[in-house]
Amino acid sequence: MVYGLMALGLSVIYGVVRVVNFAHGEMMTIAMYAVIAMFGAWKIDPFLAVLPVAAAFFALGYLMQSGLINPFITRPEHSQFILMVAVAIIMVNAMLMIFGPSARNVQVDYQLESFEIGLLLVDKARLYAAGVALATSVGLFLFFKRTLVGKAIRACADNHLGARVVGLNVKHLYALTFGLGSACVAVAGCMMILMVEVTPNLGPAYTLLAFVIVIVGGLGSMPGALAGGVLIGVSEALAGLFITPSAKSMVSFGLLILVLLLRPQGLLGKKA
C-alpha cells in the first residue's frame, strides 16, 4: 500500500501536468529525513509527523511547479526530463551535504512488534503504515471526485484547452496537483522510514520502483497506481518465498515487460 501511495503521487502528477517527476524517489527520501529530524529534535512519532511533513511538501510541490516546472510545460519532453533529473541530482547532493552518507532511521517501540493472528504474524508498523496509505489514497480519490477543485483539476487533465476556455486557472491547478502529488510521496516517506533505513542515495531506486508500479498499473490512473503497488509488493514477496529471494526484482521487472507487451497502457490505464 505504501508503494502504491508513492506511485499514486507520480501518477497524479503525470496524469494532470503531463510531466514525469524524475525526482519522485528523492522527494520521498527528503520526507524520510524530515521525519528523522523531527523525531530527533522533538521525539515526534512518524505517524504524527505525517500532517506537518505532508503540508510542507504540498507547499514545496506547489512552489516547484509554479516557479520551476511551469515554464517547461510546453517545451519538448527531453527538456522536462533533463530538468527533473537535474532537480533529483541537486536533491541527492544536498542531502549528502546536510545529512552525510550514513544510513539513518527512527526507532519507536512498536517497530519491532507484531500481531499474532492464528499462524500469521503481522508486522505492526507495516499494518499501521498500510492503513495510513489507504486512508490517504481514499482521501485523494474523494477530493478528485467530490470537490470542485478536484473536478477542475480533472477537467484540466482531460482537456487542457477546454479548461482554459471556460476560465480555469490552469497554472494554479497544475501547481495544486504537483503539491498534492508531493504530499502523497511525503506521506509514503513518513511510513517508509518505519520499515527501511534512509541514505541520500536511496532516491533513484524508489523513483524506478514508482515507475515500474505506475507503468504496470497504468500511467495516469489513480486506481492503477494503487493496484500496481499491491501487485508488485505481493508478487515480490511470493517470488522470494517460492522461487528464491534474489529473484524478487526479476519478477517485478518481468511483470513490467509482460504488461508492456500485452497491455501497453497498463492494467487499469486507458488507451491513448
Next chain:
Amino acid sequence: MNRRDFNKAAAAVGAAAAFSPLNRAFAQAQKLKVGVILPRSGVQGLIGQSCQMGADIAPALIKDMLGVDVELMNADWETNIDVARTRAERLIQEGAHVLVGPFDSGAASAIAQVAEQRGVPFVINIAAAPPITEQGYKFVFRNFPTAIDLTVNGLGLIGELFRATNVAPRTAVFMHVNDTFGQAMRGGISATLPRLTQLPFKIVETISYDPAAKDLSVEVSKAKATKADFLLLVCRLNDAIILRREIVKQRWNMMGIISPGSPGLYEDQYAKTLGKLSDYAISNNPWYNPKTRMTAAVIKQLAKQFPKDRINNHGANISYTFESILIAADAYKRSGSTNPKQLADAIRQTNIVDRVSLGGPIKFNAKGQVEGNLSACVQNRDGTPRVILPESAAEAKPVFPWPDYKRS
C-alpha cells in the same frame, strides 16, 4: 688533469653519490603518497568510514615508528565498482605512489586490474575473494585472509565455541550476501564444511540476498521456516541490522547468530542502531591482537585523534587498514624510492613481526598473499565486541545459545 683522469674522477664522484646515505636521505625527503580508496558513502559507507580511521591514524604513527612521511590521498568509491576503477585511475594520475583499500572483493578486483596495467603497487586492506591473488599479478598484495582461510578459521572457531559452551546444534540455515565476497564465502564454506567432521551441525538451507536490500522479511521467514538451530550469517552492515530487526519481528526462536567471517555484526553502527538487540551476536573474524606493542600504539593514537571511538567497534577495519599503509611505508623506507617497481619489490620482501592484527608475521608469498592471518571469536556484550575465543586472548566467557532462546 687529462681526459682520462677527469673521467675517473667523475666516475668516482658519481659512484660515491649513488651509494651515499645522503642519496637515500634525499630520496626520502619526499613524501610517500598513499592513495586510500574506501567506500565512504553508499551501502558500505559506514564500514568505509570505519576503515578510514585506520588510515587517518597512520601518518602520525608511521612518522614516529619509521620516520617516514606519509601523505594520504583519500578517495571514496561510493560502494560502486565502476567508481572504484575510475578513482584508482585518478589517484595514479594525481601521483599516488601506492594504492590501499578498498574493503570489498569486487572493488579490489577492479582496482587490481588498474594497478597492474599502470604498474603501481596496490596493497589490499580487506577483501577475501581468492581469485584476486591468483591472477599472477605483480603489483597486487593482500594482507587479509582469503575466503577459504576465513572459513577454515571461522568454522574451526565455531567448533571451539560449541565445545566451550557444551552445546551441539544439529542444524544451521546459511544466509549470505550475494556480492563477490558473499559468493566467495559460500564457495569456501561449501568446500570446507564437509571436511570438518568434528562440527555437529549441517546446513539445511542456503539463502542468498542482495546486500543493498531494504526489506528482508521474505528471506527471514524462509529461514525461520527451516526451524534450524542457529543462523550462520555472512553479511554486511546495513543488511545485518535489517535482519536482526526482522528476526525479532518474526519471533524467530533460535540459538543465535554466528558469522564465520564477515563484517556487520561487530561494527559500531550495529550496536548503536540496535542497542540491546546487538548483544550476543558472534563473529569469527580477523581481529586485532590486544597484546602487542603495535596495538597499544594504535589504541593510543586512536584515542588522540578519535576520542569518541574505541578499537573494539572497528576491529579488523582499523587494524588491517593501518597495516596496509604500514606495509607501504616500510617498503618505502627499505627501498628508499617511490619508483613503483622498486616499491613493489620491497613490498614482496616485507617481514613485519610486531603487528596489530592476530596472526604470524606479515610476509607475502609468491602470489602476493600473506598467509597465517588468524581470526578471533568475538561476541557483542553490552554493546561492545569482546574476544571470547581463543581462550588465550579471551576478554569474556562465551554465551551460547543467546538468552532469548527458549528450548522447546
